Amino acid sequence: SQQGEEDPQALSIQEGENATMNCSYKTSINNLQWYRQNSGRGLVHLILIRSNEREKHSGRLRVTLDTSKKSSSLLITASRAADTASYFCATDFGPGGYNKLIFGAGTRLAVHP
Amino acid sequence: EPEVTQTPSHQVTQMGQEVILRCVPISNHLYFYWYRQILGQKVEFLVSFYNNEISEKSEIFDDQFSVERPDGSNFTLKIRSTKLEDSAMYFCATLLAGAVNTGELFFGEGSRLTVL
Numbered sequence: 001s002q003q004g005e006e007d008p009q010a011l012s013i014q015e016g017e018n019a020t021m022n023c024s025y026k027t028s029i030n031n032l033q034w035y036r037q038n039s040g041r042g043l044v045h046l047i048l049i050r051s052n053e054r055e056k057h058s059g060r061l062r063v064t065l066d067t068s069k070k071s072s073s074l075l076i077t078a079s080r081a082a083d084t085a086s087y088f089c090a091t092d093f094g095p096g097g098y099n100k101l102i103f104g105a106g107t108r109l110a111v112h113p
Numbered sequence: 114e115p116e117v118t119q120t121p122s123h124q125v126t127q128m129g130q131e132v133i134l135r136c137v138p139i140s141n142h143l144y145f146y147w148y149r150q151i152l153g154q155k156v157e158f159l160v161s162f163y164n165n166e167i168s169e170k171s172e173i174f175d176d177q178f179s180v181e182r183p184d185g186s187n188f189t190l191k192i193r194s195t196k197l198e199d200s201a202m203y204f205c206a207t208l209l210a211g212a213v214n215t216g217e218l219f220f221g222e223g224s225r226l227t228v229l
Binding site: 035041042 | 158206220
């Protein structure tokens with residue numbers, strides 16, 4: 001299937017530390033997106049990286065994309081307790097796919113004060 | 114900041130009953146989607162909708178499901194005869210016109226459906 005898969009499934013760190021989450025997928029993509037979900041809430045878009053991009057930054061977020069390995073990573077630097085949430089990668093792969101996103105299972109991040 | 118609004122936030126229904134979930138998209142967004150998330154599982158694509166017709170649908174979106182935009186504003190998901198396995202959080206998402214394949218989806222807060 002085209003599903004993205006994240007690892008680790010769960011990550012527990014202290015405030016101030018960096019958090020790295022990885023995502024792998026199976027076929028060629030148009031773009032890859034990362035979303036955040038607080039418990040019981042909706043999905044919030046964090047960052048989009050296109051298939052011809054290798055790295056992108058947004059504030060404390062850094063995303064890399066390696067299309068040869070079909071993988072992406074999300075780095076959150078200087079984490080805060082408020083970063084505690086689940087993080088999902090989502091791949092958009094179809095030509096004219098109308099943004100049919102395929103989500104991974106997510107990484108549950110816990111940042112302890 | 115503009116947002117996607119979903120109602121109801123939570124609905125409890127009996128198996129076999131019809132349910133309608135409603136979404137008010139961000140104005141000038143022209144692509145609409147429904148996704149669902151069974152508790153503790155992945156977010157799954159259900160259907161995409163553009164220009165008053167379905168663009169794409171998943172295997173989950175069978176004959177029990179339908180979508181429409183009856184009044185040009187609300188975007189609805191109807192489940193005709195609910196089953197226990199339809200219990201999930203249903204998310205509406207919208208996309209700005211011209212941003213297909215390059216833009217972010219804006220998700221609502223979700224409608225939690227519990228089928229008893």
